[in-house]
Amino acid sequence: MDYRSIYTGKSSTESPDKNQVNIPSPEKKGKFMLAVYIIAAFVILGAVTGIFLAYTQEVPEVADLRNYKPNMSTAIYDNNGNLVSQLFAEQRTVVKIAQVPAILQNAILSKEDPNFYQHGGFDFKAIIRATVNNLSHGKIVEGASTITQQLARNLFLNREKTIGRKIKEALLALQIEKYYTKSEILELYCNQIFFGAGAYGVEAASRTYFGKHVEELTLPECAVLAALPQAPSSYNPYRNPELALEKRNVVLNIMTERGVITPEERDEAINTPLTLSKLEVKNAPYFVEYIRQQLEGTYGNTVIYKGGLKVYTTLDTNLQNIAQDLMTKHVRNLQAKIESKTGKPLSQPLQGALIAMEPSTGNIKAMIGGLDYNENEFNRAVQAKRQTGSAFKPIVYTSAIDNGFRVSDVLMDSPIVYKNTNGTDWRPENYSGKFSGPVILLNGLAFSMNVVTVKLLDKIGIRTAQKYAHKMGISSSLADDLTLGLGSSSISLLEMTTAFATLANGGMKPEPLSVLSVKDNSGKELENHISKLTEALPETTAYIVTFMMENVIDRGTGTSIRRLGFTGPAAGKTGTTNEFTDTWFIGFTPRMVLAIWIGCDTKENLGKQMTGGYACAPLWAEIMLKAYGSSDAEFPVPNNIVFKKICVKSGMLADKNCPAPIDAPFVEGTEPVKFCTLHSDTSASFMHSDFDDYESGEDAPANPAPKTNNEDPDSEEEGGALTF
Incomplete structure (x- = not known):
């Protein structure tokens, strides 16, 4: 053929046909x-x-993916290792695959990639199935991307819908499968994928939606999370709880079809209500920002927001939460009282600031910079400098005691005139507008007498008081005139807290400490801090001034502390500025210093009743009582301190006729030796103790005018011009 x-x-x-x-x-x-x-x-x-x-x-190299570090949140922990807050560009906490419960792994695989352990990067069967389903529905109802492809897309590619991206995605998936085990791929996926509400990875998602760590999740919770990556915003259970429930149940049905769970387990899970909760990771916002600013100088913002640092701090979360809750309620109640009394609203919100410091270490245990960080990030505890009023007086008395004055020494509480530099007169006044005649220094501080304090400052010298203030931890510039003694200088709450902590710590000034240690994301320690103490005062001086400040609380301007039920050793000082614009109370026990300021950002008169003893001291007592119950530790008494019972009027050794004598401390060898002549049977005139230094021309009244609560609701002596 x-x-x-x-x-x-x-x-x-046969002949062929030619045509x-x-x-x-x-x-x-x-x-x-x-x-x-x-x-x-x-x-x-x-x-x-x-x-x-x-x-x-064009595709990136994936061989080093094992060393890949996703953007990780910097975690800030309290003094017990509890998470306080996170700083992040992407909210993510990396976990090992062993920490991800098997039921969550199975939920994700059932929903996203049932053939994960069989395919080599992409699933041909899934592609065919998805194509058929999408064509039959006339729209895209099912995807075919494997978990490996999704990981490749999230790690290396954008989300543009082009053939080129799909090719790159497939190539990357093949490479990833070549270099990494299925467990490694699944771990990367669980830490990388976005779950909505700012949460990246299963751990952040668990905390965001259910207020727990990933290993604590239940079956219905796992099903909710497994549904989210497909449409994180649409299926967000906070925004669309009904849709989230619907998608959860879809996942549960798929898991049942795959044999991962039984029909009984599915039915029980479907009947479980959706309960949402956030594991709060934005506590103590002013403290966290204070920490962030310290970290910024060392590590920079890129490392802080993406590097996954672990920062261990001094914060006591329990104390912080108690203080924040009580301060918010207290300040709002105060504002309501002020506005009710004046009949008009304040022109601005009343604010408050607080610092709690452990005096023996300088550890900052709580910090409040304002009532609402979201409204105003300005940290009034650290950044604001306000006039301190009488809260500064203990520094004047510290300077005097350390330079030979004693608690029993007497100054005249009587009118005096000083010349201002411009030639005008300045007449310091007491809050009550009255004078008490001879006053021992113990009472001068306890009852916050302005005139006595100014006269004492005049005797020791302004430079001396400034020197002691700086030694005790105050770095702000200070007034160069006698108004210094009445708190005319603007000082931060943190500085004042440090100064009082120096007294509480027996004269050893603690450096304020907030960061204990910092570790990188692998656990390597980058820095470690211990307490730094500097000797600022002799122990005897610190103890004597502390004793004087105990009298402030026991019988002076801070007695509301006792009325509210706080018992045990405690010392402190109230403070109120001119025009009642700033109120202070700084109190301490042997174990804790708690400093409080309340006022307005722009100076505004709060009313005559709003003194430190009224506005701040009760809050101090409330916080301390709720946090600690009361004070049980005693202030340690130095070896060379002796106690003598003295007359609170004359300052001399108490006679049997002296009313309410008090045991007062003295450095051994400086105690009074003469008995009171003011209350003796033979005396008709006042003898003012061994301290013989009256102001020229001033005579003590025979019957000093007593102070009454009617004259001074807070028993606090405030007033006098603050310009000299």
Whole structure:
């Protein structure tokens, strides 16, 4: 047979029709088509190979993915290792796959990639199934991307819907499967994927939606999370709880179909209500920002927000929460009282600030910089400098005691005139507008007498008081005139807290400490801090001034502390500035210093009743009582301190006729030796103790005018001009 012709049923000996077309035989045609297909296949394969090779040059190297570090949150912990807050560009806490419960792994795999352990990067069956479903529905109802492809997309690519991206995605998936085990891929996925509400990774999602760590999740909670990556915003249970429930139940049904859970487990989970909760990671915002500012200088913002630092701090979360809650209520109640009394609203919100410091270490245990960080990030505890009023007076008395004055020494509480530098007169006044005659220093501080304090400062010298203030931890510039003694200088709450902590710590000034240690994301320690103490005062001086400040609380301007039920050793000082714009109370026990300021950001008169003893001291008592119950530790008494019972009027050794004598401390060898002549049977005139230094021309009244609560609701002596 002629293979060049096609069989038609005629004999081969017949002469061919010259006009007949020469049609190839079926056998020959088949061989020809096979050749065409082979050539076409090679062309297509070559083209595809060329395209893949071209795209291969564009995809990133995945061999080092094992060392990949996603953007991680910097975690800030309290003194007990509890999470306080996080700083992040992406809220993420990396966990090991062993920490992810099997039921959550199965929920994710059932929903996203049921053939995960069988395919090598992409799933041909899933692609065919998704194509059929999408065509039958006339829209995209199902995706075919494997977990490996999703990981590749999230790690290396954008979300543009192009053929080029899909090719790169497939190439990357193949490479990832080549270099990494399935467990490693699943771990990367669980830490990388976005779950909505700012949460990246399963741990952040668990805390964001259910207020717990990932290993604590239940089956219905796992199903909620497994549904989220498909549409994190739409399925967000906070925004769309009904839709989130619907999608949760879809996942539960899929898990049942796959044999991961039983129908009974599914039904129980479906009947479980959706309960949402956040594990609060934005506590103590002013303290956290204070920490962030310290970290910024060392590590920079990139490391802080993406590097996954672990920062261990001094914060006592329990104390912080108690203080924040009580301060918010207290300040709002105060504002309501002020506005009710004046009949008009304040022109601005009343604010408050607080610092709690452990005096033996300088550890900052609580910090409040304002009532609402979201409204105003300005930290009034650290950044604001306000006049301190009488809260500064203990520093004046510290300077005096350390330079030879005693608690029993007497100064005249009587009118005096000082010349201002411009030639005008300044007449310091007491809060009550009255004078008490001879006053021992113990009472001068306890009852916050302005005139006595100014006269004492005049005697020791302004420079001396400034020197002691700086030694005790105050770095702000200080007034260069006698108004210094009445608190005319603007000082931060943190500085004042440190100064009082120096007294509470027996004269050893603690450096304020907030960061204990910092570790990187692998656990390597980057820095470690211990307490730094500097000797600022003799122990005897610190103890004597502390004793004087105990009298402030026991019988002076801070007696509201006792009325509210706080018992045990405690010392402190109230403070109120001119025009009643700033109120202070700084109190301490042997174990804790708690400093409080209340006022307005822009000076505004709060009313005459709003003194430190009224506005701040009760809050101090409330916080301390709720946090600690009361004070049980005693202030340690130095070895060379002796106690003598003295008359609170004359300052001399108490006679049997002296009313309410008090045991007062003295450095051994400086105690009074003469008995009171003011209340003796033989005396008709006042003898003012061994301290013989009256102001010229001043006579003590025979019957000093007593103070009454009607004259001074807070028993606090405030007033006098603050310009000198």
